[in-house]
Amino acid sequence: MQYISTRGQAPELSFSDAMLAGLARDGGLYMPRTIPQLDATTLKSHAGLPFTTVAQNVMTPFIGDSIAAADLEAMIGAAYAPFRHSAVTPLVQIDDNLFVLELFHGPTLAFKDVAMQLLGRLMDHELRARGQRATIVGATSGDTGAAAIEAFAGLGQVDVFILFPNGRVSEVQRRQMTCVDSPNVHAIAVDGTFDDCQAIIKGLFNHHAFADRVGLSGINSINWARVMAQISYYFTSAAVLGSPHRKISYCVPTGNFGDILAGYIAGRMGLPIERLTIATNANDILARTLESGTYAITGVAATQSPSMDIQISSNFERLLFEVQNRDADTIRAQMATLAQSRSFTLPQAALANIRKDFDAATTFEPQTTAEISDTYHKTGYILDPHTAVAVSVARRQVKKAPHIPVVTLGTAHPAKFPDAVEAATGVRPGLPPHLADLLSRREHVSYLPADAAKVERFIEERLRK
């Protein structure tokens, strides 16, 4: 499989090259040249298969001959072995036709582990085969950085630099990044917002001389390999609920649009999906875009679901590419307008195309707290605030279409956000045993201003040769 940039001015790459590159040279995002199809027989065969087998079926056509089948099988097996549930991503029913797909049984308690545990192995495998090293950089609103550090710490071929907004991540999130003591890992607290961190990362990639010198590689959800790995659990969960014989809807707590984009690709591959619903917190740029057709950046509000406190949803560019006939000239023009005036308006046809598959709705802070409390008091089940944002939206959907099952993606373990959960329920959720001493471990962190040049200098100083 070959990969093309959404902005049309970067070279076409193989799967492995696109994975190692992260962002395309022209500032665009890589997409597979074609979307592979899984036929009905394959979909039916998924019922009862282990997660790892379905994952291999789903990912193989995207990888093509970049990686040998036996190597891929071994890496998938190793990536999901540390998950604390035998189903890897189990499905739990919390009400009539309302399900939570628990994606948080990996080492850092958020869904980012599902992709990152595999990505670390894929990258290390490819770099070793080439005899190369890479400098991995990423911006995080909390969970991506923790998952990346956990997946890449100690690997021989890579150095990892993770930028997070100082004071805007939870203590558990911060400590999952700063309490890892490994010479190839650097957690950097930036004096700014997540969007500042993301802008610095984009700047590093666009500084081509620097990027080439250090072998820069990105692990944000702009990296296609992460989106690809997240497609698997749409197929496994649908099979559990009787797909392809009936359609399922998905409701996804959304920030950077990577997780729900994976659902859209699953649908394009042939999975019968009724609706994909974007659930946002007060940072509702996507809900406003679906309502009005105008993508307009405003300020970032801090909420109890910080991993969704985002104004620029990077992966939305991939959807824009798909719904506008993969016309890279249009994408370039829209992104240029966005960069200049902080907004752009979608053509009617593109908006109509998006609305064919997607809905969007917002849950504000008091409703999120009420959802955590209500679900706990009705069922004993404890939601984290990100999942609660989406469960609240999913309840509205089930009311409108009671015969369609709605699967909400459960993106974090409640123990990752204990303050919000305790405020809503009176119960302080405990960390699982492997993290029980997290709050007493020593932290390793560097503080930098929101300044790309200073970040570059820091990276060059700290790189292992």
Ligand SMILES: *Cc1c(COP(=O)(O)O)cnc(C)c1O
């Ligand atoms: C990253 C994250 C999200 C948002 O996912 P996107 O792919 O960025 O839309 C939601 N919830 C949690 C807990 C996360 O870590």
